[in-house]
Amino acid sequence: MKIGLIGFGKTGKSVASILLENKKFCLEWVLRQSTVLEHRSVPEFFGIQSEEPGLIYSSSKTTMEELLDKHPVDVIIDFSSNEGIYTYGELAASRNIKIISAISHYKDKELQLLKKLAHKTTVFWSPNITLGVNYLLFAAKFLKKIAPWVDIEVNEEHFKMKQGTSGTAVKIAEALDIDKENINSVRAGGIVGKHEVIFGFPYQTVRLIHESISREAFGNGVVFVAENLEHKQKGLYNFEDILSPYFAV
Known part of the structure; x- marks a missing residue:
């Protein structure tokens, strides 16, 4: 090809x-x-x-x-x-x-x-073409379907010079019906890319994390x-x- x-x-x-x-x-x-x-x-x-x-x-x-x-x-x-x-x-x-x-x-x-x-x-x-982050997105959607009432937070971390909210984080928020204004963003050092979805259940928490180690x-x-x-x-x-x-x- x-x-x-x-x-x-x-x-x-x-x-x-x-x-x-x-x-x-x-x-x-x-x-x-x-x-x-x-x-x-x-x-x-x-x-x-x-x-x-x-x-x-x-x-x-x-x-x-x-x-x-x-x-x-x-x-x-x-x-x-x-x-x-x-x-x-x-x-x-x-x-x-x-x-x-x-x-x-x-x-x-x-x-x-x-x-x-x-x-x-x-x-x-795709705003993020890594396999791992799309696995995360699939898992997050399934969990939201099982417990639509759960509290959800979306966090994203990237390198210091990256501008705007991560397109991947926006896609995750849209898939989970979360206002993109509520995405938590961190810009520091040379972080390649990290996305986290936190599911807050009563008395327990589930975290789905994807981190890009290398481009x-x-x-x-x-x-x-x-x-x-x-x-x-x-x-x-x-x-x-x-x-x-x-x-x-």
Whole structure:
């Protein structure tokens, strides 16, 4: 499966390293805003031997159409920004390229665009693409269903420079019917990401905790999603769509 990766920040680099390790995938190219590393390769950047091209391009010098003409791919993985979808979405959909977006904070305008693109190709979106946090979300929803009257608190911790409330925490709050204004946020040091759901029962407490130890966890999530999307028809999918069959009795 040929992969194009958009975004090469800290998380993008970690995802790229996981993709290079997996023989089911071939990292064809990376597109980033910066011209630093232009026309070098991802394997070279990591100092490893690899037959995968993984060429690095700058969006200021190469258009998406030129890139896809030279290096066609089966899937585009987006770890860039809210605006990234506008640079490749329509073109990818017209070429039936699958889209995996891991952007945390889409607004309604971007979500509507994803729905539109899903009429033409397979689109996946999750504000947190790690497997563990989505397991937590499943467990939390089941527990809330068993005891809808329980007291619930949602806490999230991230690195000091992260702005806004965690998109994952917002998704958890929405799933549990909690006002997102009541999410407790902590910003300190280099915390990668921690989410906690506290269920306050009379005389007892249940805590569900997910903590990202390394950003490579996002890469593992991408691999899982890409493998499960391979034979999916066009449409808009989320983690619940992918995980639900595994929970079928």
